[in-house]
Amino acid sequence: MSAAVAQYVERHAPRAAAASAALLDVDGVTVRFGGIIALDGVSFTVGEGQIVGLIGPNGAGKTTAFNAISRLYRPSAGRITFDGTSLLDLPASAIAALGIGRSFQNLALFRSMSVLDNVIVGGHARGTSGFISDALRLPSARGEEATLRARAHAMLGFVGLDALAHRPITSLPFGTQKRVELARALASRPKLLLLDEPAGGLNHEEVAELGSLVRRVRDELGITVLLVEHHMSFVMGISDKVVALEFGRVIAEGTPAEVQADDKVISAYLGKAR
């Protein structure tokens, strides 16, 4: 046991100081689909209070990394530690309760529900009422329901949509549905928010609004943000740190300026100069 720890510390000696402050530590994660290696020993950290951008060309493994953190995929190697807890020992449904919320690249809302109910479901992990207490409407269940409802209204207000709370979710335009997804992820009171292409499909104006919204998530709610994004000016403008992936490997990690100037990143996006 202690030998393993010593080995781990030695292997990560240069990063040891940074890792102690990291909220999320992705360490040597490999994900395979049959013969295809989607992530190949990916390591990066997300520090508490940071906004970190995960970039890379299509198929680089960005969403795969999210799905590994959400435990929707099982890595074949590596470890993912969040706030001192190893995520790979847990089922996907236990991740939200630890304090990780996420949105999806393509909308993953609950079609038959109202906007408000969608967001209330987002707070599911913060509730405890079960079949019996719900069926009998015990005071504990009623109190909890009121708390979840109030939190959902507050988060809808935070993203500016509380006036639409009772609308059916499918009646809203795409960009608005994306904001509902953000409110739903916030309803679980996460410490870390994973946003998968939040700017995808939004128009110019909406992208600008989204930028200030993501900053407010960090500054006003104190939530750390890890986002996957293709929209370069958006991700470079908002992130404290950028991690670039290509073919399932980390090719650069640093400030937006450093990553933008990195030769490997430039050639990954523009092709190699010959």
Next chain:
Amino acid sequence: MAATSGLATIPVAASGTNWRRIGVAVAIAAALVLPWLVSDYRVFQFTLAGSYAVALLGLNLLTGYNGQISLGHGAFFAIGGYTAAILMHRLGVPYYLTILPAGAAAFIVGVLFGLPALRLENLYLALVTLSMAVATPQFLKYFDHWTGGSQGIVLRKPAAPTWLPIGNDKWLYYQMLVVLLIVFWAGSNLLAGRTGRALVALRDHPISATVMGINPVFYKTCAFGVSAMFTGIAGAMAAIATGFVAPDSFNVFLSISFLVGSVVGGIATVAGAVFGGFFIQFIPNLANDISDAAPWAIYGLFLLAFMYAMPTGIAGFIRTMAVRYAPKFRTAVGEQPTSQPGSHS
């Protein structure tokens, strides 16, 4: 900011709730006076319709709200009915103490069945549950020491207490009405709360629901158990009301009737279970009255007519009408004048 914009919507939402409360109050009042307006035989039929309504609430919870199709709920109805009958006939338990054990027995079988069902989707699950429905009558005949084989079990019908000036049928009707109201109260609470939203979330988008922290194994298995429990309670109610259980009354057609009633009444609605119960009980009789020669052809016509006129079931139809004609209700369910792409007009 959130508070001011929220205020605009909260009062209208409350008025939607009021409409529902009025509807429930009218329905209960009608149910209370009904036995005094119709013949005793009709009272007995309404008692049976009530038991079917409870069974359909169980099926709606599983199939409508949680999206797990069952073509085998007749089996849970049989388990409830036989548990009640065996307790009364073999062990001398008073009839009113058999309802909870009947629900418990069906719950256990439902959970055991729900575990393998976790791995099956849609039509595959429908086929596996159908196999349960097919096997039920033969199982019941096989264990004839307990079940009385093909002859079934004849029970003594409960009699009204002598100090109460009402007939046995009315007495039984009111008792079963109490059971129905308790089950519907608990069921609608369950579906309106955190648990119900979790069931619907798993139906709408299982991956997203899991990421929200909803444990699919726990909720889907429990949904199967609770659904079976409601249907088992209904089976006990029907067995007590009929005073008789026999294997061939729990055939495949009963299971299919439940699914039919559930869809015609309005799947994924609580009120739909009541309408569906009436449909299962009265439409075959009505069809028989219309044509002795071809009652099932008439039944089929009724089914077509209902689904053509009310594609979202009777409960769905009533909701659509309410949205159209009750202006307060309209905003409550979210139909607002502002047009949005994708909204139906």
